[in-house]
Amino acid sequence: MQGKNISDIIEKYLKEMIAEDERVEISRSDIASHFDVVPSQINYVIKTRFTIQNGYVVESKRGGGGYIRIEKVKLLDNIDILDTLINAIGDGLTQREGKAIINTLVLNDLITDNEADLVLASINKQTLSVGNKLLENEIRANIMVAILDHLRYKS
Amino acid sequence: MQGKNISDIIEKYLKEMIAEDERVEISRSDIASHFDVVPSQINYVIKTRFTIQNGYVVESKRGGGGYIRIEKVKLLDNIDILDTLINAIGDGLTQREGKAIINTLVLNDLITDNEADLVLASINKQTLSVGNKLLENEIRANIMVAILDHLRYKS
């Protein structure tokens, strides 16, 4: 698993940093030049090895003082149901289906009533009205998946 | 909110002043020379970090004895601010502006940290990515307004 290619080496390097600090902020170009690879390879490493499924949350900022921040989060136990729901969503979700999912989340104590109300407001038909049913359902699906992904861990 | 770029440092400095006094009056050129930047950088810092979305109101005066006054507003005292925010949103909202608003809502105890995280996931750039930035910002604006409207009914 280690050392076969440069991506694995960079992965190991970053994970050693995170093992110490739980949260790490890097400069993409610094890491890239340290390992003598093109900067976009850092994006590749992050996209393939620091996913939320693996328990990592990544944020970044461009411009002067820009950074990539990688944080290790603790995944919760209930994630099977989340995977199931995400798979069911696919790339489209109607309002009715969305409401059903939110209901499930409340019943399983994954979100509170108040949180459910906010999510409902977000995925509401009028809120997402965009003159194209297919696109609307796709956006609703994206939002729902983002929320389910967030529920994978505790902040 | 780090210290790698000078704008963040100036932001932090000003917020420390405001933390003490709730309202602060500065001389643009003094601050600029204190941090050794051009004066217009102070405008940049204010425009990007002390907006109404961030919960600040800024007034200024030119000419002799001129100043820039920054004041932190409280949503509780001032429920009109919700309308002001909705107005400011108009028909487009960037991710950055959205984050600022959500942060302000948390600081004013209108939503919890968990609720904020869910809303953040909803309005995230990746989530709303639809290949058209104008449309993306419009959807984000719709979501944010729906949330703010919901909050108004609750209180």
Added chain:
DNA sequence: CGTTCTTTGACTAATTCTGACTATAATTAT
């Protein structure tokens, strides 16, 4: 062999920094 994973780089996007030019208010000179 064909498939999947890795590497590369050209192009894009976001954010910050800078300076020339503009606008406004107070003070001083006529």
Added chain:
DNA sequence: ATAATTATAGTCAGAATTAGTCAAAGAACG
């Protein structure tokens, strides 16, 4: 009073500095 001068702050566009995307080429794997 009015005009000229001085002292502030504002705007805007371009340069500089980061990071992101995407697709094609190359390597490894089965």
